[in-house]
Structures are given as C-alpha cells and as structure tokens.
Amino acid sequence: MPRIDDLYAVIPAGGSGTRLWPLSRKGNPKFLHPLTGTDRSLLQATVDRLLPLVAPERIYVVTGVAHAAAVASQLPDVPDGNIVVEPSPRDSAAAIALACGVVRQRDPEAIVGSFHADHLITDPEAFQQTVGTAVAGARAGQLMTIGVAPTRAETGYGYLECAVPPRPGSVTALASFREKPPAELAADYVASGRYLWNAGMFVWRADVFLDALARYQPDVAHPVGEIAIAWDTPAGEATLDAMWPTVTKIAVDYAVMEPAAADGLVSTVPGDFGWSDIGDFETVAQLFGRDKEGVRVVSPVGQDAADRVLALDTSEVVVVPSSGRLVATLGVQDLIVVDVDDAVLICARDRVQDVKKLTALLRERGIGSHV
Numbered sequence: 001m002p003r004i005d006d007l008y009a010v011i012p013a014g015g016s017g018t019r020l021w022p023l024s025r026k027g028n029p030k031f032l033h034p035l036t037g038t039d040r041s042l043l044q045a046t047v048d049r050l051l052p053l054v055a056p057e058r059i060y061v062v063t064g065v066a067h068a069a070a071v072a073s074q075l076p077d078v079p080d081g082n083i084v085v086e087p088s089p090r091d092s093a094a095a096i097a098l099a100c101g102v103v104r105q106r107d108p109e110a111i112v113g114s115f116h117a118d119h120l121i122t123d124p125e126a127f128q129q130t131v132g133t134a135v136a137g138a139r140a141g142q143l144m145t146i147g148v149a150p151t152r153a154e155t156g157y158g159y160l161e162c163a164v165p166p167r168p169g170s171v172t173a174l175a176s177f178r179e180k181p182p183a184e185l186a187a188d189y190v191a192s193g194r195y196l197w198n199a200g201m202f203v204w205r206a207d208v209f210l211d212a213l214a215r216y217q218p219d220v221a222h223p224v225g226e227i228a229i230a231w232d233t234p235a236g237e238a239t240l241d242a243m244w245p246t247v248t249k250i251a252v253d254y255a256v257m258e259p260a261a262a263d264g265l266v267s268t269v270p271g272d273f274g275w276s277d278i279g280d281f282e283t284v285a286q287l288f289g290r291d292k293e294g295v296r297v298v299s300p301v302g303q304d305a306a307d308r309v310l311a312l313d314t315s316e317v318v319v320v321p322s323s324g325r326l327v328a329t330l331g332v333q334d335l336i337v338v339d340v341d342d343a344v345l346i347c348a349r350d351r352v353q354d355v356k357k358l359t360a361l362l363r364e365r366g367i368g369s370h371v
Helices: 042-050 065-074 091-106 124-139 183-192 206-216 218-230 236-246 252-262 281-288 349-364
Strands: 007-013 059-064 083-086 111-114 143-148 159-162 172-178 195-205 266-271 289-292 295-298 309-312 315-321 327-330 333-340 343-348
Touching: 007 042, 007 091, 042 059, 042 065, 042 124, 059 065, 059 091, 065 083, 083 091, 091 111, 091 206, 091 218, 091 252, 111 124, 111 206, 124 143, 124 195, 124 266, 143 159, 143 206, 143 252, 159 183, 172 195, 172 252, 183 195, 195 206, 195 252, 195 266, 206 218, 206 252, 218 236, 252 266, 281 289, 281 295, 281 315, 281 333, 281 349, 295 309, 309 315, 315 327, 327 333, 333 349, 343 349
Parallel strands: 007 059, 007 111, 059 083, 143 266, 295 315, 309 327, 315 333
Antiparallel strands: 111 195, 143 195, 159 172, 159 195, 172 266, 289 295, 333 343
C-alpha cells in the first residue's frame, strides 16, 4: 500500500502494563518487551506496521521521562524531535492532544492516527487497508475510530455501538461508546451484530480533533494548546513545565469521543486484522505458550523454557519462567505462575484481570521498588 501523504502517526507509549506484573514494570513496561513472537518489541512492531503508511519523519511517540531514552534507543529512525516527552502522566487525552498540537503547528493540514504502542496485530496488510479507509473518513471531517470485529463475548474490552450493522471496509456512523460489560450483556452485544470492540485506535484531522477537545474538554485543550504553540520555540520548556501540571487527567474516550459520538460526529471502520492488546497472562499464553504436561509454558524469545518446568498431576496451569530457575508444580490446577528475578506471582486463572491490584497494594505498603 502506498504511503499516505497527509497522514501522521502518533504512538502513545505510557503506562506500566500492571496486569502483566511482575514481567512488566514501571521502569520496563510491556511495550518495551518482545511480546510479538519475534525479537521486536511491541513498540518496534507498532512502528514496523505503520512504515508502509508513513515515513519515520511522520511518526511521533508520546512517552514519559523514565522511558524516553529506551524509546529513542529502540527507534533510531524516528527523529529525536518526534519523541514527545510528558513530564508526568496526565492520561490519554493530554498525551494525544499534545502530539496532535505539535503536529498541527508543524503541518496545519495534517491527519493524525493514534495507535497504541502495546498492541499486537498479526495481519498488518489488513490493518493498513483499514487505516486507509479511516483516513478517507477523517478527510471528510469525521472523528474516526477503528473498531475490531469481535470474536467472542469479551468482558475485558469496551464496545462501540454502531448506528447500523457495520460492514468490513466501510465507514459506519457510531451511536455510542459502551463500557466493559458483564458476560451476559457482552453476549447480547456480539449477537446483535451492531457492536465492535473498542481498540482505542483513532484517525482524525488534527484541527477537527483539537476543536472538538476545546468544545468538550477545555481544561485539557487550553493548557495543551499553549504548550503546543510554544513547543518549537525558546519558551517551549518553560511553558511545558508551567502548564502541564494544570492539565486535567482524563482518557480521550471520555473527554472527546463519547460526547462527540452522542452529537453524531464519530464514525468507525470495522477491522479484522488479528488484533490483541496483550492485556494479561491468559492472552500471552494463548498467543505464545507451548503445552507440556498440563502446563502452558511461555518461553522468552529465542529460548525454549519447557525444560525449566516440572509438572506432576497438574492441569490448566500457565507458567512464565523468566528467571532461569526451575519451576515445579504438583497437584494444582487453574493457576498462573510467573517467575522473574526478584518476584514470583501465583494467581488463580479466573483472577487474571485483578493482577493490577497487587501493584496498588505494593505502593500502599511502600514496596514501590517492585512495581
């Protein structure tokens, strides 16, 4: 697919992947890990699949101070001036708005696509075709979101309610955003044929998005706008330091997309390109695990860790042996065991979504060095 002349790609690269603790940490979050089945990190794989659409000079990464050096090291072809460093986390509305604002200052006609750094996509060509369709909708002035055709009644994702049943490769008006549903409601969503998974991927004209932000969330739009105007000037750093702490913390879905959808300003393109957010160890095991004696073993890239797992009378257990130690299980079932150098996680498989609660508990108890 040829590159899209007016498209810029923004990659929010923040967070610590708390549902993948202790493998993913604040200082080494999941987007820096090679959870792709290759030696490429999730961040590098994100850039790889965008390069057929945009040149490296049109790729921007928004990240925190703690990760800026690692991001730059992993992406040597992305200009240093395109790595937008947040002084502190202010959630996705601020991160995306800052990148969009900087891009708009440099190119007022820009179309911007926002794509998470920590997702896995197994069919990049289908993804690129979907983005191309979304760009066409963005040129027409719509705030576009890329939805994912659901394959199951998943309770861990938000949903996009379409005004009519969506058709692959077509732009469809969006009726509403729906929060993560309970199992019965998720089944109803999927059965209706009118819902897509919300993958958090957006495409829009930079000016249209920033105008919508000013309308719906001015306490983000105003300070971020001042920062963006000053970004490439001698006053840039001082303006960032002064204004960034005043920015309201809010996700872009709540700040812009939900109210804009209610006003008929949002459309979607359904995609079927092998998407996963690799949000928990169940997903990691499904994608990369190897079965051995009732255990699903997830090996580090380039290794076969099955010989470091000893299982007896064990069933439905996931083991991630990343420390090099032997992991032995006896008479257990339905567990997740993650062994890294300085921590061990043992978790019931039906509690995998709650692993992030452990990181909150560590902070409460003053053991933040392990988060």
